[in-house]
Amino acid sequence: MITKSENWLYTISPKQKFLDLNFKEIWRYKDLMFLFVKRNVVTLYKQTILGPLWYFIQPLFTSVIFTLVFNNIANISTGDGIPSFLFNLAGITFWNYFKECLVGTSDTFRKNQNIFGKVYFPRVIMPISVVVSNLIKFGIQLLVFVCFYIYFVFFTTKASHASPSLELLFLPLLVFLMGLIGLGLGMIISSMTTKYRDLSYLVTFGVQLLMYASAVMYPLDLIKTKVAEGSIPKISGVLIEYNPITTIIEAFRFITLGVGDFSFSKLIYVIVVSLVLFLVGLIIFNKTEKSFIDTV
Amino acid sequence: MSDIILKAENISKQYRLGLVSSSTLSHDLIRWWHKVSGKDDPFLKIGETNDRSTVGNSDYVWALQDINFEVKRGEVLGIIGKNGAGKSTLLKILSRVTSPTTGEIKTKGRIASLLEVGTGFHPEMTGRENIYLNGAILGMTKKEIQQREDEIISFSGCQRYIDTPVKRYSSGMRVRLAFAVAAHLEPDILVIDEVLAVGDAEFQKKAIGKMQDISRGEGRTVLFVSHNMAAVKSLCTRVIVLKNGKNAFEGTVGEGIEYYLNEEKSRSLVYINNSKSINKPFVKSVKVITSESNGIHQFNEDLKIEIEVFSAGLLEQPAVSYQILNRDNLPLIHELILNSEQEFAQSKGIYKLISTIKNIKLYQGDYKLNVFFADNFTKININRLTEICSFEIINTSKRPYYWDSDTAVYKEDDTIWKVLKLNDFR
Incomplete structure (x- = not known):
């Protein structure tokens, strides 16, 4: 009888294990995760006329503007046999995915304090659902890229450099790593902003700055030659090169357009960085979720 | 013995008062340092009991203590x-x-x-x-x-x-x-x-x-x-x-x-103003004398209200009145005493005014007082006290009410019921 009465289902206590992750519980709430995804996707463009068309408009127009400004006016070369528009579209599609994941998860606690203050469910469901919804959005935008890709590669001679090959199989891995980085960083930021709001100001303009340091609208090779010429300080060259987002975007352009900096050692580097970021984010997030409602 | 499904042991919860500011950061750093060096959290010792109305010395309060x-x-x-x-x-x-x-x-x-x-x-x-x-x-x-x-x-x-x-x-x-x-x-x-x-x-x-x-x-x-x-x-x-x-x-x-x-009741039964002022008139105290202890009053008993006022000198037409409010702050009874009826506040001093409501027939529930002290001549409102001295009316002596307290607010005493049997059906 005594042993039976000690058989508690769970305990609510202030003690925290270092990595207190209850995967069983998260699995139990998987329906909730999908319902949140559904909510995010379905309600995004409700009562708009263009509806899901907005998914296409945003990356297309940004690419057109980038092509005009950076390639036509500033004369940045994207390499022979690569249409600048396609080059930019590739970078922007991937960058948008990362940005949406980061921005979407970085205010998890503040945006949801109403729900979080009333009911318990594993809080990590929220940022995961944001990343999954963005994955769907990314899928749609990737479709745009694929359409233009097919058009340029098979129906014109402008994209002579691009040659689709088996390397395309790396795509899911790249998408996964990008999501992991966005999620990890987002969780770290959202945890820290619960008590000190400073970081939330950093996010909005920090993301903008980060885009310029992520080789979205220029090839990494260009930076390397500029550094070699001495027209760009070495430190910024290093920053751009070892920025994991640069690596992923370059890798994506490598497997689709055949230009870019891609090697296995860099892939391993990105895998390690994103896993570390994700784990650190998860630990901080878990620590915060227990008491954030008192400080937010 | 049926089995225990939930058990709370020594539950305590501490909150920090005030704004999140740079001192929060410094406390966090101190806390972190104590944790790293293996000592107890220093701020856990300094919390005070959570009594909203008293100003404490500590920035930390215990919202819950050893539950x-x-x-x-x-x-x-x-x-x-x-x-x-x-x-x-x-x-x-x-x-x-x-x-x-x-x-x-x-x-x-x-x-x-x-x-x-x-x-x-x-x-x-x-x-x-x-x-x-x-x-x-x-x-x-x-x-x-x-x-x-x-x-x-x-x-x-x-x-x-x-x-x-x-x-x-x-x-x-x-x-x-x-x-x-x-x-x-x-x-x-x-x-x-x-x-x-x-x-x-x-x-x-x-x-x-x-x-x-x-x-x-x-x-x-x-x-x-x-x-x-x-x-x-x-x-x-x-x-x-x-x-x-x-x-x-x-x-x-x-x-x-x-x-x-x-x-709930024990605190608010009496209103006392401890002001030492001798230049201005004011209400010194208000007291509700209920039939039972702790501000509980039996239906149909006499309710006594004692109001002490201080007068700094001659007031032309002093007037003291009070209202009994129900829990929705709706005044149900208004009582007034004027100087012309019984002389008071004609020279410097403290006056005690005692009002008795015979056989009060308020419905069960919580009541409060509004007390006003004014000069009818100058039309100056000297002192205005709202929602003080809560008390409760209960009814255990007589038959139960048989209606909700919200359907009528006051029962009058001088209605008479008569029951006649008009016909025998055989």
């Missing part, structure tokens, strides 16, 4: 206490929204908490979509919701609008739908906040009835937090009373409610 209780399977435990006694904090800890500073709660069942209905409703989604989302937030799986979908929709009474976005709903319909989802949860332990019973009178009755079904008929373990003593009386099997974050009483429902009501 211990056990809940048996199938029991309905009421948690009562004044505002700020720690009820909501305890609920938040039980529902895992926040964690305790010390102590732990062990449970053998899954806890679902209803601190608010309609959490996570999205206005752009339809009623049906929201049933699924809200149900999942409350811990149901998709399958469970599917099984109960029809039941939920019919309980809510919103069949016609179920595929319309919730933003088009009236607020009442939204509450109905939300409560319907919540009422069909089936956890082992249900934590309910009384504020749940919202909406129109009809729906409130339905909601309370459903809560009764849940706790009584289905034999669920329920923790029920409320200010509504009638609801506690009808639902609970045992209560605990919280006072300033401490467990002040634990026992049967009747004793607990009595304890709580006495606790």
